[in-house]
Amino acid sequence: MRKFHPSWLVLLAILAVLPLVASTFYISLLNNIGMFALATLGVVLLTGVAGMTSFGQAAFVGLSAYTTAALVAPSTLNLGAMAASPWLALALGLALTLLFAFVLGLITLKLSGHYLPLGTIAWGMSLYSLFGTIESLGGHSGVPDLPPLRIAGLTFGDGPRMYYLIWVCVLLAIVLIRNLLESRVGRAIRALRGGQEMATSMGVNVFRTKMIVFLVAAGLAGVSGWLYAYTQRFVSPAPFGVQAGIDYLFMGLLGGMGSLWGAVIGSAVVVLLREWLQDLLPQLLGRTGNFESIVFGLLIVLVMQRWPGGIWMALSRRFKLRQGGHVRLPAPGAGVPALPRSARPKPNERILDVRKVTRRFGGLVANREMSLRVDAGEILAVIGPNGAGKSTLFNLVSGVDVPNEGDVIFRGHRINGRSPRELAAEGLSRTFQHVKLLPDMTVLENAAIGAHLRGHKGVFASALHLDGEDEARLLAEARRQLERVGLGHELDRTAGSLALGQQRILEIARALCADPCLLLLDEPAAGLRHKEKQALAELLRKLRAEGVAVLLVEHDMDFVMGLVDRVVVMEFGQRIAEGRPEEVQRDPAVLRAYLGGVEE
Incomplete structure (x- = not known):
């Protein structure tokens, strides 16, 4: 049940009395x-x-x-x-x-x-x-x-x-x-x-x-x-007219574009000031004219300099008012039914099969006849020097880009040209090389975005607050995954206030909320401390035991070599080596790519 802040009662009383x-x-x-x-x-x-x-x-x-x-x-x-x-x-x-x-x-x-x-x-x-x-x-x-x-x-x-x-x-x-x-x-x-x-x-x-x-x-x-x-x-x-449309934007900017109450405050400021200035300015200046527009322009500049978030944001900080609403999070052990899970892949099922993929950007060949495969319950690492084409390969697999030649097969189906949204619905989830979070939203809300496709209530049910069970299950799943990755104590913090390493862990929790069968991780260990890397490695081992296929790009060789089942090494858009970690470490082509030569 939503608890209304006492300020609501004060506001309602004021609005009720004003006409009297x-x-x-x-x-x-x-x-x-x-x-x-x-x-x-x-x-x-x-x-x-x-x-x-x-x-x-x-x-x-x-x-x-x-x-x-x-x-x-x-x-x-x-x-x-x-x-x-x-x-x-x-x-x-x-x-x-x-x-x-x-x-x-x-x-x-x-x-x-x-x-x-x-x-x-x-x-x-x-x-x-x-x-x-x-x-x-x-x-x-x-x-x-x-x-x-x-x-x-x-x-x-x-x-x-x-x-x-x-x-x-x-x-x-x-x-x-x-x-x-x-x-x-x-x-x-x-x-x-x-x-x-x-x-x-x-x-x-x-x-x-x-x-x-x-x-x-x-x-x-x-x-x-x-x-x-x-x-x-x-x-x-x-x-x-268009000028009226600009006025509405002014009202939003003055009151605060990030707040619903900012719309009310901005409207009040503009309407009242316009009325007062139309009476006051002609008396001060000795003649009539559209002088209030000049004042409004200066006022907008002043507010944007002093209070970029608008008047409501300034008042909220001054009087320590809570921003946003209250997340409807059930208490631990509240008996919320778990979200249904998709069918798990069969042991050793081929999840991803990249077949001789080539991607050209004009005269630049980012990937040339690149091939790899990932089975259920396997962790595969793609490594290589900067510029080797790893990010391009990730984009081709995740649906962000389309290969010029070759095929990307996901769970037996060709996915060339399929959108990332469609692939997410089929069980492919990913993180990003450069962290992509919503910094003003809480850790819990960021993670819950990953479970978007597992919810079903739409606009009207949400607006009328008829989505209670659906929302409780989504947030409970987000909490479970955050606790699983070690962020269960940070639920109410804004994502932008986390350290970089924690933000990367949050991205993994968000991806896990989608219930994936293939997890794409782009440099997940970057920015993590030693113990955090150990915890991440342990989490990935658990996912492997559950049958999840993991494809990761990583530069931390110590992290990679002690974790993955197989390694694919890329250089200049091509695969130069593939095998178990200990085999790849001894491969002459890999030593040349990383060290510039091989000891005789």
């Missing part, structure tokens, strides 16, 4: 803050959490607002009778907004780098122009005659009743998004920011996850647009 003590003018401002906060929550989710910059959020607000206006205003489509069905207007507005978002997402989300924000500006401008050119919707003059919102016989104008409705929507959105981000789907969403390659290798469908975030953000904008139409009772294109 505030003037009509400030109630109207609070309504605007709430509507802006809803849309800004989508920006925080898109940009702050998932790392996708969008300037088009205002266009989605406008799309929903115009849909509502078209359905309920008597002067538009003659559907004014629908004014008695506000929930139908909301449903249709959301449906149209999500449909547009889905189509635009199919196009836009395939872009990367600066092309993504430029793409959102393009379709944001297009929708803004569309609003202004449809004569049946009033063109640039807008739709002026929307009826007030009526629910259960109550009329909601722009006063206290609408205030309570708006802020119930804001609080409900925060709770639902928080639930989502603390789930299996939420970990995939958070991995989008700086961890897409890792997430794909763990089985996360990155494009689908991006689409989920995009649609959730559009849905929040849709609710905001519906509320806007009924609150203002007038809809025109002006509030939904």
